[in-house]
Amino acid sequence: MEFETVIGLEVHAQMLTDTKIFCGCSTKFGGAPNSHTCPVCLGMPGVLPVLNKKVVEYAMRMALATNCEINKSCSFARKNYFYPDLPKGYQISQYAYPLAEHGYVFLNVNGEQAKIGITRIHMEEDAGKLMHDEHNPSSYVDLNRTGVPLIEIVSEPDMRSSEEAADYLKRLHEILVYLEICDGNMEEGSFRCDANISIRPKGQKEFGTRTELKNMNSFRNVQRALDYEIKRQQYLVENGGTVIQETRLWDDAQGATNSMRSKEEAHDYRYFPDPDLVPILVDDAWVAKIRKDLPELPLTKRERFVKDYRIPAYDAGVLTADKALANYYEEVVMFCSQPKAASNWIMGDVMRFLNEEKRDIRQCPITAKSLADMIRLIDEGAISGKMAKEIVEDIYKTGKTPQTIIKEKGLVQITDEGELIKSITSIIKANPNQLADYRGGKEKLFGFFVGQVMKATHGKANPQLVNELLKKMLAGQ
C-alpha cells in the first residue's frame, strides 16, 4: 500500500527582548542559577504579572511576516500543571484568544512550491530548567529561563514529507532571524520544535492517528525523527497493528522515538482566562506601524537579488539565507559593481574560510570594501585570478587591504607587452623541438609554453596577454 505522510509542526521561538515577559528580569542565557530572578518570575505568593509590550510587538512582526491576521483583541490564559520548573503551577499562555491566526508561508522543495498554513501564533512564558545531581538522588531548579518570552507558531497539518517539514522550519527560522526577534539558536533552545505526524493510505481524506514527537533539537534531528516515525507507523499498519495517539521522545543516540505518555496519561491543562491580566487590544494604527517597520523578508530579498543582480536563484538562496551575509554581498556589489563575481567569491573562498573556522559573516576579517577592491583589480587586469586566490587568503588572515598585500608581496601583474615579448622570445629560442612539434600540429603544447612563461615571470604575467602574444609568436607572426 502506498502511504501519505501528514505533518504539522509547533515551533517555540524565544523572543530577543532584554527583559522577561511579565517582569523586569534579564533574559540573558547563562548566568549563575537563579541569578536572573525576582519575586514575580519566582512565582512568590502575592506577585502579579505585567506584560512586556515589546513581546507583543515582536510577536506581531512574526505574525505579519507570515501573513497572519492579527486579532483586534487577544488575551492570556493559564495552563495548569505541576512541575518543579514551573514555579506558579501554571504557565501563562494564550489559548482561546491568540494574538494572530490564519497565516501561511511558501516552501520550495525539489523545485516544487508548497503553501503551508499557519493556524495561530501566540505568546507565552518559558519554564525553568531542572538539573539532576548525578551522584545524589536530588534535583535542582534553575529559574533563570522562567518568564523568558516565547511565541508558539502552530502550523496546519499541511506538510507531506520530512523534507517539507525541515524546509518549513528553515523558512520560519530564517524569518525570525531576519526580523531580529529571535537569535534562532537551537542548541540553547531559542528555537524549538514539536511535531505531529500521521500516515494515511494515499487518496484517503481522513487523517490517521497522530503521534506527537518531542526532543528534537536540530533541523537534522527533526528530519531524522520524522523519517523514523514514518517508517515505524508504516511498519505497524502494514503488519496489522494500529498507531496509538501518544507523545514520543526522540532519542538521538538511539536514532529512534520512544513512547513518553499515552493519550490517557495526557494532562488536562484546565485552561482558563488569567484574571491577573487584561485583554490586549490591537488597533489598526498599531498594526500599520509594525508593518511599516518590517525589514525586507528572505523571500522578497531572494527575488530581488535574482532580478536586480541577475544572479542564479541558487546563488540568491545561499546569499539570503543569512541577512548579514546578504547585506555583506550587497555592500561588495555596491563597491565593485560585479554581482556575479562577488557572489562567486563570497560563496566560494570567503564562505570556505568561515566554515573552516565555524565563524559567520559578522566575524569575517575581509571587509566588503577589500573584497570589492580585489574584484575590481582582477577586472582591471592588475592581478590575475590565481593571484587573487592567494591575496584573498592573506586578507582573511591579516585583515590587510588587497592593495597593501599586493604591494608587500610585489604581486603586481606584468601587463607590459614589451617585457612579455622578451620573455616569450627567449622561451621559444630555448625550446626549438617543442616549437617544431607545435607548428607540426601538436596544439596541446600551447599549455607547455604558457606554463614556461608563467614560470619565468613567477606567475605574475597577465594570462590573457600571455595567451594572445604566445598565439601570435608561436605562429611565427
Add this chain to the structure above:
Amino acid sequence: MELHQLTIHELQEKIKKGSVSATQVTESVFSRIDAVEERVHSYIRLMKEEALATAAKADENIKNGNIKPLTGIPIALKDLICTKGITTTCGSHILHNFIPPYNATVIEKLTAAGAVFVGKTNMDEFAMGSSTETSYFGPTRNPWDLERIPGGSSGGSATAVAADECIASIGSDTGGSIRQPAALCGIVGMKPTYGRVSRFGLIAFASSLDQIGPFTKDVEDCAIMMNVLAGFDSRESTSVPAEVPDYRQFTGRDIKGWRIGIPKEYFVEGIDPEVNAAIKKAISVIEQNGGQCVDITLPHTQYCLAVYYIIAPAEACSNLARYDGVRYGFRANDVRDLLDMYKKTRMQGFGAEVKRRIMIGTYALSAGYYDAYYKKASQVRALIKRDFEKAFKNCDVILTPTTPTPAFKIGEKTDNPLQMYLSDIFTISTNLAGIPGISIPCGFTSGGLPIGMQFLSSHFEEGKLIQIASAYEKSAKIEKRRPSL
C-alpha cells in the same frame, strides 16, 4: 479614655498638639493586647519590637513637624499581605514559615504614610471561610461574645479593631471578608472598587474578586485609610488609573435628595428578625436625612452564590498550585519521589476547606465541564454586573443588610459548608460586579451582638459610600458600646 480606644483622627489631633507621642499610643495598644489577646486571638504574629522602633522614629518625625496621615498610628495587617522579612502565613500550615522577600504595595503606602505595624492578624486559611475557624493557628473569637465567631475571613483584623488591639487594620474581601466580619464585630469595613487598591503583595485567593480594604472604628477613619490605600499601581495589570479624590471631603456632607435603592431580593425570609428590624430603623434614619428610598430589583441575585462558588474556587485552585513544597513554605518529610512530595506536602499543608475548594475549582475547569461550569458562571457574572449597572441608573447607592444573621456560635456551621457559605449571601454580589461596598454598625441585638448595614455604589464611587455612611453615623447616634472583655 485610653489611647488604644481612640480613632485615627482623634489620635492625630493629640499627636499634632504634642499631647501624646507615637510611643505612648503604641505602648497603650500593646498593653491592651497583653490584656485581651489571649481570649480574642486576633493575631498570628505580633510585631512589638518593630512597632516600638517605628513609633520611636515617628516621634522623631513629629518633633520635626513631619506628620503624615498615619504617623504614629498602630495598624494591624491581615496575614496575607506580604511584609518583607516578616512571616506571612495566610493562616495556613503550608506557609507557616514563609518570609516574603518583598513588601506589598499597600505596605509601602502605609509605611510612607507613617503607620506603625502592630502585627499580622488571624484569618481563615487562604481567606476561605466566613468565621476565621479554618485558620491553621486556631480560631479568633468575637469580642462581643467569646463563644461566637467574629466573621471572616478577615476575622483577626476585625477583632483587633473591635477589641482596641490596634487603631485600624487592613483586610481583604473576596466575597465579603471585610464587610461581614466588620458587621459581626460592630465596626466599619470597606471593600473598595476592584482595581482601586493595589493587589500587588496580597496573597491571592480569587484574583478577579480579591480587594484590599480597611477596618476602622468610624467612617472618618475609613476615609483617612482610603486616602492612603487607593491609587494606581503599575505593578498590577488590573489596577485602574482613575483619579483618587480626598475621601475626607465626603464626611459630614448631607444626602438630601439622594435616591437609596432597596433591592427586594435582599429582604427575604431567613433574615434574622432583629437584623431586619435594625435595617428598617436605619432606613427611616436615612429618610429623615432627606434620602429617598426606592425599590429596585437585582434579578440575578439568586445565582450569586452559585456563580461565586465556581469562579472563586476555579481561580483558587490555580492560584494555590504554587504551594508545592519546592521553593518555600512547608514540605512534607519522608517522600519517595516528586509526585509523592507534591501529594504529601499538599495533603498535610492545606486544611479541609482549602482542599474542598481546590477540588471544586479543579472540577469546574476540567475538560468536558468547563463550558457547563466556569464558562456559564462567567456569563451569569456578566448578567449580575449588568443588574447593578441598571440599578445605579435609578439610585445613588444601594442599601442592604450586611449579613442575614448576627455572629453565630463557634463550631455551629463548621460541619455544614453550605450554611457557612450562606452567611456571605449579601456581600458576594459586590465582588462579582467589582463595585465598592461599606459595612457600618446599625445597632445591636437584644443579646448585645452588633448588626451591620451595607451600602453599595457604582464603580469608583467610594466617596458616595463615605458620604452616606458618615451622614447615617452622625444622625443615627448608635449607642457607643464597647465589648466587655
